[in-house]
Amino acid sequence: MPGTTSIDQSQRHSQSIDESTSSVEYMSRQAVIQIGVDALNEAGSDLICSICIKNGGSCCSGCSFLVDRVGCTNRNTSCTAWLCGFLKYLFYASGHLQEWEGFWRQVPGQGFREDRTPELFNVKKPLRIPNIRRLSEALANDLQELAAQRIAIGFIITLRDKIDKNIDQLNHCKNDPRKRSRIERNIKVLSSPFHHFQQELREYLLSNSSTCAT
Ligand code: SF4
Numbered sequence: 001m002p003g004t005t006s007i008d009q010s011q012r013h014s015q016s017i018d019e020s021t022s023s024v025e026y027m028s029r030q031a032v033i034q035i036g037v038d039a040l041n042e043a044g045s046d047l048i049c050s051i052c053i054k055n056g057g058s059c060c061s062g063c064s065f066l067v068d069r070v071g072c073t074n075r076n077t078s079c080t081a082w083l084c085g086f087l088k089y090l091f092y093a094s095g096h097l098q099e100w101e102g103f104w105r106q107v108p109g110q111g112f113r114e115d116r117t118p119e120l121f122n123v124k125k126p127l128r129i130p131n132i133r134r135l136s137e138a139l140a141n142d143l144q145e146l147a148a149q150r151i152a153i154g155f156i157i158t159l160r161d162k163i164d165k166n167i168d169q170l171n172h173c174k175n176d177p178r179k180r181s182r183i184e185r186n187i188k189v190l191s192s193p194f195h196h197f198q199q200e201l202r203e204y205l206l207s208n209s210s211t212c213a214t
């Protein structure tokens with residue numbers, strides 16, 4: 001989580017377990033935190049966080065583990081796994097949200113701003129998130145522009161929370177196609193001001209589908 005400095009934000013987030021780790025059955029708490037932090041860094045979360053923080057949206061705000069000029073003093077699995085509406089949308093739209101959630105479901109003991117994750121535990125599924133930094137860059141540009149337009153105080157933060165809520169709701173209606181399509185429409189409407197992102201996403205999805213086809 002966040003609320004700290006942009007450096008801290010980026011450290012909180014992201015790499016993917018590489019091929020060699022896919023057979024690993026036991027992993028340390030510290031290793032999964034690092035995997036998450038590296039993955040988010042590669043995904044470009046720092047770019048989005050810096051706009052969000054500038055606009056008062058830091059998710060570390062008020063946390064007792066946040067120390068001025070130091071950052072987070074309690075790196076934990078919970079805050080590493082947690083995604084806000086912007087990051088959730090980034091993974092959702094690019095098709096990597098299930099991968100992220102599936103990986104973190106294996107990690108026990110997650111709580112709020114701290115964890116009770118054991119030092120060693122079983123991990124069967126690796127985390128594979130490709131480099132989507134260009135998408136993050138585009139989303140950060142959109143957020144910057146929207147914030148500059150001053151449509152309303154805290155507009156982008158409200159947008160973040162609405163997107164978050166809608167994506168979460170999708171998980172609760174897996175067997176209800178009508179409700180799902182209604183929520184998907186909501187997400188489309190909410191994300192419609194992300195023009196740079198949508199353009200970059202089209203190119204990303206196109207290049208991915210042509211890679212798969214070859
Ligand atoms: S423990 Fe607090 S300061 Fe650290 S990442 Fe979580 S919310 Fe932020």
Ligand code: SF4
Nearest residue numbers: 002049052058059084
């Ligand atoms: S709410 Fe999201 S974008 Fe904002 S600082 Fe936290 S993780 Fe970054």
